[in-house]
Amino acid sequence: MPINIVMPKLGLTMEEGLITEWAKKEGDSVTKGDILFIMETEKITQEVEAPQDGILAKIVAQAQETVPVGETVAYMLEPGEDPSSIPSTGSPQAVSVAEEEKPAAAEQSIPQNEPAAGAGSRIKASPLAKKIAKSYNLDLSQVIGTGPSGRIVAADVEKAHESGTSTPAASAPVANTTVETDVELEAGQTLVPFTGMRKAIAKNMLASKHEAASTYMYNTVDASKLQEMRETLLPYVEKKYGVRITVTDLMMKITAIALREHPVLNTRWTEKGIIYNSKVNMGMAMALDEGLIVLSIKDINSKSIGQIASDRVALINKGKTNSFGPDDISGSTFTLSSLGMTGLEQFVSIINQPENAILAVAAIIDKPVVVDGEIVIRPMMNVNLTYDHRVIDGAEAAKFMMTLKEYIENPILAV
Numbered sequence: 001m002p003i004n005i006v007m008p009k010l011g012l013t014m015e016e017g018l019i020t021e022w023a024k025k026e027g028d029s030v031t032k033g034d035i036l037f038i039m040e041t042e043k044i045t046q047e048v049e050a051p052q053d054g055i056l057a058k059i060v061a062q063a064q065e066t067v068p069v070g071e072t073v074a075y076m077l078e079p080g081e082d083p084s085s086i087p088s089t090g091s092p093q094a095v096s097v098a099e100e101e102k103p104a105a106a107e108q109s110i111p112q113n114e115p116a117a118g119a120g121s122r123i124k125a126s127p128l129a130k131k132i133a134k135s136y137n138l139d140l141s142q143v144i145g146t147g148p149s150g151r152i153v154a155a156d157v158e159k160a161h162e163s164g165t166s167t168p169a170a171s172a173p174v175a176n177t178t179v180e181t182d183v184e185l186e187a188g189q190t191l192v193p194f195t196g197m198r199k200a201i202a203k204n205m206l207a208s209k210h211e212a213a214s215t216y217m218y219n220t221v222d223a224s225k226l227q228e229m230r231e232t233l234l235p236y237v238e239k240k241y242g243v244r245i246t247v248t249d250l251m252m253k254i255t256a257i258a259l260r261e262h263p264v265l266n267t268r269w270t271e272k273g274i275i276y277n278s279k280v281n282m283g284m285a286m287a288l289d290e291g292l293i294v295l296s297i298k299d300i301n302s303k304s305i306g307q308i309a310s311d312r313v314a315l316i317n318k319g320k321t322n323s324f325g326p327d328d329i330s331g332s333t334f335t336l337s338s339l340g341m342t343g344l345e346q347f348v349s350i351i352n353q354p355e356n357a358i359l360a361v362a363a364i365i366d367k368p369v370v371v372d373g374e375i376v377i378r379p380m381m382n383v384n385l386t387y388d389h390r391v392i393d394g395a396e397a398a399k400f401m402m403t404l405k406e407y408i409e410n411p412i413l414a415v
Contacts, residue, residue, distance in 0.1 A: 002086045003054065003076040007067040010041055010326040016068045017041050021126055021153045024056045029079075036074065037063075038126045038153075044324065045126065054078050058086050125152035132157045212269075212351050213389040219401050221408045223364045223381040226250055229411045233305060241306040248284075248338045249309045251361050254407045255336055256280040256300045257414040262400040264392055265357045266333050274391055283332030283352055284312065286319050294352050295319065296332040336361060346382040356391045359404075360384040381408070 007017050023035040030036065030050040037048050050056075054076040061073040075086045123140045125133070129152045133140050136157065143160045145152035185191060230245060237245045259266045259280050268275040280301050283294040295315040300308060318324035337349040340363040349360040362382040369378050383404065387397050407414035 002057065002081070003052065003078075004072050005036065005048075005051075005074040005076060006070050007039070007061075007073055008046075008048065009069045010044070010046060014041055014069055016066050018066045019061055019063055019073065020045065020151070021063050021155075022059060023047075023154060026056060026059055028056050030054060030056055030076070044326065044329065045322075046326075050076065052076070055081075057083055123152065124150060125157075126154065129154045129157050132161075136161045212353065212356075214351060214386055215389040215394065215397070216348055216384065216386055217394070217397050217401055218346070218348075218382060218384040219405055220380055220382050221405050222369070223247075223379045223408065226381075226408055226411050227364065227379060237306040237309060241310045243306075243309045243313045245305055245309045246312075247340060247364065248336070248361070249305055249312060250411060251338065251408075252282050252284070252297065252300060252312075252336050253303075253305055253308055254411060254414045255334070255359055255404065256282055258400060258403045258407055259334055260301060261403055262396060264396050265387065265400050267356045267391055268333065268354045269356055269388060269391055270354075277333040279333070281331050281333045283335030283355070283358075284315065285335060285337040285349070285352075286316065288319060293319065293329055294332055294335055295324065295328055296330060298331065334358070340364060340381075346384065348384050349386055351386055351388060357385060357387040357397075360386070383408070 010017075017039040018041075020038045020040050022037045024030055024037075030053065032050055032052045034050045035047045036050050036056065039046050039048055055078075056074060057077040058075040059073070060075070061067045061071075067073055077083065077086070124145060125140050125143075130140065132138075132154055133143070133152075138157060138161055140152060140157075143152050143156050146156055226247060230247060230250060233245055237243065263276055266277050266280055268277065279299045282297045282300040284297060285292060285294050295318075297303075297308060297311045297315070303311070315324065315328060318328060332352065332355065334355055335349075335352040335358045337358060338361040339347055340361060343363045343365075345365060346362050347360050349358045351358050360383070362384070364379045364381045366377050367380045368375050369380065370376075371378070383401075385397060385401055
């Protein structure tokens with residue numbers, strides 16, 4: 001019986017995926033684990049593998065087609081099986097290859113018709129293209145990408161290898177200003193098509209503003225003891241875990257402890273009711289070249305500061321190399337966004353749906369404050385809470401902020 005290959009679901013909110021290229025063609029024999037096609041979601045790019053040995057008999061969804069989750073993209077047959085058995089519509093024997101997949105490098109797009117790479121930039125290439133280039137010892141920076149948004153695909157690498165020459169990326173044509181569009185371009189203007197990630201960010205941010213009753217609350221806290229704790233723990237954590245702890249590590253742990261005392265902030269809104277999460281999966285906002293992504297440290301309350309720091313470093317490295325998998329960017333129950341490294345004194349974050357709250361942590365800045373009737377200089381920090389008033393009442397949010405302030409100013413009580 002034909003095996004129905006479907007678009008896998010890689011995360012709770014995934015609704016569709018874009019097939020960027022097929023690694024196999026109709027009639028090819030495949031072995032379990034062979035890459036069938038490359039797909040792109042709103043957040044990552046994934047290699048989809050064959051669930052068993054067989055023949056790729058029919059490709060239903062072509063490259064550059066967007067396919068809903070669970071919809072047929074191809075049919076496989078066992079050796080010797082009659083091709084006439086392939087149905088004209090979806091087969092009941094649908095096989096999702098999600099469980100067979102291995103996390104692959106997340107891809108980002110660049111403006112269409114621009115070089116795939118330039119001086120000081122990262123090369124935009126599919127995982128399959130990278131593997132083939134490595135086997136040929138071919139410099140990808142010298143290959144012109146013809147894939148979506150200028151990405152290098154496998155065919156580009158094969159063409160460069162067969163020709164024996166490769167054109168420098170710098171000689172590629174510049175962005176096309178005559179793309180067919182309803183947008184009228186004036187002289188000097190260039191239209192840069194939206195990437196999957198940017199579309200996802202726009203969709204999610206707009207939904208958050210329209211669907212959540214966002215309300216804001218902020219406080220200013222004395223970070224003296226927080227800094228002292230970091231300095232005390234720094235050499236011990238670095239010796240044991242090989243990483244340097246940051247104020248963000250401490251803030252994520254302290255926030256998680258406070259959430260345990262105020263569980264209504266660690267919830268998720270649904271049309272049928274409020275879901276209370278027994279564990280705190282801390283979302284950590286991270287900026288990429290193409291946009292913003294939220295990485296998730298699972299069950300953070302069960303981890304030491306050293307473990308949290310290690311997880312943070314590992315996730316950031318994955319983000320820098322575009323190698324995170326679906327589990328790394330899903331499942332967060334509350335998000336912390338820190339811009340302390342920028343020196344920003346105060347900012348407000350938008351809720352990362354379907355969560356119900358997010359904490360914005362600004363820079364620690366020395367300021368004059370009154371202590372025991374005297375003006376002294378103390379390292380002060382602003383923390384801003386954005387919460388969904390449909391679920392969280394102002395009184396509950398205020399209690400959480402009071403607890404958070406107490407723990408930040410006396411972190412020994414929390415960690």
